[in-house]
Amino acid sequence: MADIFDKKPIAVIGEMAETGVSPYYRTAEPNAVMAGCNDYLGLATDPRLIDAATTATARYGTSCSGSRILNGTLPLHEELEARLAAFLGCEAALVTTTGFQANLAVGTLLGPGDAAFSDMANHASLVDGVQLGQGTRFRYRHGDLAHLRRLLAAAAPDAGKLIVTDGMFSMEGDLCPLPGLRELADRYGARLVVDGAHDIGLLGARGSGVAEHFGMPGAVDLLSGTFSKCFGSLGGLLAGPARIVEYLRYSARPVLFSAAMSPASAAAALTALDIIETEPARRERVFDHAERLHNGLRALGFATAPSITPVVPVHIGRSRLCLRMWQALHDAGVHTNAVVTPAVPRGRALIRVTPQATHTDEQITRILDAFAGCGRRLGLVAGRAERAEHDWTPVALARPKLTG
Known part of the structure; x- marks a missing residue:
């Protein structure tokens, strides 16, 4: 007789066990840059x-x-x-x-x-x-x-x-x-x-x-x-x-x-x-940050298409590699979202980054620096000399046309 409580673990649980990385249900670190929150306008703490x-x-x-x-x-x-x-x-x-x-x-x-x-x-x-x-x-x-x-x-x-x-x-x-x-x-x-x-x-x-x-x-x-x-x-x-x-x-x-x-x-x-x-300038500020993130990440060699918005998907590919990248960013003091199957199709895991209007320019720099360092260590991007000829296209975001 089958026991309905005898459930097979979902794939991501097995991958977390294999990599030793658990990016979910984590307590937010107070000193980390929160780069994985949907509070685009920064109003939750206003x-x-x-x-x-x-x-x-x-x-x-x-x-x-x-x-x-x-x-x-x-x-x-x-x-x-x-x-x-x-x-x-x-x-x-x-x-x-x-x-x-x-x-x-x-x-x-x-x-x-x-x-x-x-x-x-x-x-x-x-x-x-x-x-x-x-x-x-x-x-x-x-x-x-x-x-x-x-x-x-x-x-x-x-x-x-x-x-x-x-x-x-x-x-x-x-x-x-x-x-x-x-x-x-x-x-x-x-x-x-x-x-x-x-x-x-x-x-x-x-x-x-x-x-x-x-x-x-x-x-x-x-x-x-x-x-x-x-x-x-x-x-x-x-x-x-x-x-x-x-x-x-x-x-x-x-x-x-x-x-x-x-x-x-x-x-x-x-x-x-x-x-x-x-306060329409709050939206403009979010897009300023998003544009800088998109273009900074693309210059490093990461792909963020097809996004044209402040949701910045950094495409990694394999789930296990995505989990390791998330952990490296977390250790560097940047909280992002690791997105794996079933949220995205298998083989299309990504790190999701979302800027807020209340981020400072220095915090955006910290996010980009973390991606550069962690990406190099994991072999996701080349060093500065190796990527000198890297071709990339600046993203055209769906910016609001502000009325005032």
């Missing part, structure tokens, strides 16, 4: 967010202790939803307890006979949300519009169709091909859902995300997102047509059966939105 969270906790307590539909709706939630709808150019918005739950709620839209078309590189929460739906699931090759078109063309003409994609992909830093996705959605009668977890607050003149970056207001039918990146808080969001947001408000189980976003998190997110709207 005194204004801390003050807002403290004030909200003193007024409302540490938890709503119930779901939004019953006792968990506060004026903070309603204000945040109204502000988000205006900021994102949508009719309505709904805040959820986490960004993961926002994407799980997307599955509520998929009924029997419907079809979802999902980019293969989508975040796990979007994958799970689609799987929870009742429709048929199709996966198209990452960013491959021709493959997506063939899948859409082969689907039942009378099926309700949903195209789901990340806006800015969190592992390799590239953007979804939004113009082509919108064209295919219109051609085949599909709705387009975009997870803006990493681009809302960062891309576009006002920081409202990937649609603004492409100059396509209204191109996305339903937006999801999180407050754990640019907003320096915790929670999730859904924004789109009022009738669909209302449908999700009363039908999505991740919304109905989860305790509401905490007062502290909601107040912090509101304050972060104020800062995003009034």
Whole structure:
């Protein structure tokens, strides 16, 4: 008789045992440069967010202790939803307890006979949300519009169709091909859902995300997102047509059966939105750092394509080598993210680096120096003399065109 607890260890556990390197569930070192955090704008430690969270906790307590539909709706939630709808150019918005739950709620839209078309590189929460739906699931090759078109063309003409994609992909830093996705959605009668977890607050003149970056207001039918990146808080969001947001408000189980976003998190997110709207130079600072990292790493001989954003993927290849590189960087006082299978395909392990607006120029130098030294010791890059003729192309980032 099989025992369900007799599970085989996943591959990465075996690789960690073989290399003696364990980069996960590690306590952050206080003296290390944090180069593996999604707090792009550096707001998680901003005194204004801390003050807002403290004030909200003193007024409302540490938890709503119930779901939004019953006792968990506060004026903070309603204000945040109204502000988000205006900021994102949508009719309505709904805040959820986490960004993961926002994407799980997307599955509520998929009924029997419907079809979802999902980019293969989508975040796990979007994958799970689609799987929870009742429709048929199709996966198209990452960013491959021709493959997506063939899948859409082969689907039942009378099926309700949903195209789901990340806006800015969190592992390799590239953007979804939004113009082509919108064209295919219109051609085949599909709705387009975009997870803006990493681009809302960062891309576009006002920081409202990937649609603004492409100059396509209204191109996305339903937006999801999180407050754990640019907003320096915790929670999730859904924004789109009022009738669909209302449908999700009363039908999505991740919304109905989860305790509401905490007062502290909601107040912090509101304050972060104020800062995003009034301090665009923070986004410019992030891109300055990212451009320096991209180009400095490429000059060393590392590859960071296809990223054109502040997600800087340093491609290593083999998982074991990636783990050793992570450890070397950690020992040099730089905290990064080791990304191996299943987060990326086998043989495409990478070190993920993300700058913050609050990094100093000296800290960026420290990151680059650590990559140079560790890369040489592990044979990933050549010494200065050997790389004198190394050809590399400066990266053109998806910089926001600031309005003020």
